[in-house]
Amino acid sequence: MAVLLLFEMKRQPTNSMTRFPATQLFCTAIFVLFAAAGSRVSAAAAQELLRGFTASPDPSGSSFQSLLRDTAGNYSLGFLRVNRAQLALAVIHVPSSEALWVANPTRLPRWSKATRVLFNGSLVISDPQTGVFWSTQTDGDRVWLNTSNLEIQKLDASHSILWQSFYFPSDTLVENQNFTSTMSLVSSNGLYCMRLGSDFIGLYANFNQASGSGQIYWKHRALEAKADVIDGQGPIYLVLSPDGFLGMYQNRSVPVDVQSFSSFQQRGSGARRVRLEPDGNLRGYFWTGSSWVLDYQAIPDSDQCELPSACGSYGLCQQGKGCSCIDNRTDYNSGHCSSSENNSGDFCGQSNNSKYRVVRRNGLELPYKDLMGFEKMGSQAQCEEACENNCTCWGVVYTNSSGFCYTLSYPIQTLVAVGDETKVGYFKVAEGAGKKEMGVGYGVGIGFLCVAVLSFLVLVGFVVYRLRMKKRGHNGYMEEEENGVGVGPYKDLGSASFRSIELCQR
Missing domain, CATH: 2.90.10.10 (Bulb-type lectin domain)
Structure with missing residues (x-):
């Protein structure tokens, strides 16, 4: 058929100016048809x-x-x-x-x-x-x-x-996907993971890579409303139901726990997924046909200060009022309170053991203290001393009323502001490499700067003097110019003075 069509086109009395575009258009159409057919074959x-x-x-x-x-x-x-x-x-x-x-x-x-x-x-x-x-x-x-x-x-x-x-899930569960105790969800930044315990779902933060298991910051235990968790009948597992709930099972028939989503029992709402987000929260979504809609949050907006790092390292979260810094001298307007390079490793090792300063703050507590271990001590000083003598300790939070001492064995994350001034925090802030050396050489740098400024003023005075002499017609000035004693560019300043200015700028 294509050949006949081309033959008919050639028979028609058209001039050369109309024949070429028509032929080209026909060939292009044939090419598009064959390309579309080819794409269908590839898709299949x-x-x-x-x-x-x-x-x-x-x-x-x-x-x-x-x-x-x-x-x-x-x-x-x-x-x-x-x-x-x-x-x-x-x-x-x-x-x-x-x-x-x-x-x-x-x-x-x-x-x-x-x-x-x-x-x-x-x-x-x-x-x-x-x-x-x-x-x-x-x-x-x-x-x-x-x-x-x-x-x-x-x-x-x-x-x-x-x-x-x-x-082998990454950070997401989809409908009817079994999540077992041998699996884990890991957030895209690698800081958080979700695992199952014997009868609970746990979210863990891995702020210290050397610690291995991580610090649990959210735990949901099976409520056992419809069925009990029975020892010896196998581990529990998790399933995202198309009906809009996250079910915990020990056998498939009856869930031992149900966490209902906002769209619970709303069929036909499209695909569902649950993802462990980079901020450490577990969120559920459903597909409306045009967008993913938030349907569930393990840690709701009303408890955002309970997220493990809601305000970043050394941040202080006050519900409804936003973020500030544990150290009052640091402004949170920059969006963080401490640079990331100061939050790696620990304080062990002879060369690094003393490279930190201490910050104390009243009226704060850990966002997930109920999930942390503690030791009862007789005084705040005793609690702080235990951390000071432990090179893997980054800080402690002490409650004077109870004597509970909570030890942080990882870089300090977000703390929660509370009205109780008897809750006191003691935190080590790692100093960046070279900061002490800068402090020791501060006076020397000022001295170099003063010498540089003085040299510059002398040079300016000399230039002014020579300009005045030239204006008066002084012959000696022209001789000096011929002998190359004139003022040179900035880069030709004495090497010692130039190095001093450069050092100051660094």
């Missing part, structure tokens, strides 16, 4: 990845490059650009471009043609220089998306699943 082929598949990111590509889609086209696996120059292998919700799962290599590969994702029985991320970044370590036949669950299967009679992303 991209519903599964078979052995031998390999792909690399397009260097000029956008923020996401799709490799695989589910049958409905709602979810996609592909390259997700991270920090412009790096990539992650991710499953996204296509209508919103929201990442629901991300592979977790030890470090991120580059966004370049050298980086490859291949399927050789295992799904692998690698490049020639580094080798393998991440692998499923399987011997499967195909990769496909079962809604948002990435699966590797054997193409045998049973179609057995060898690996699935639901067993």
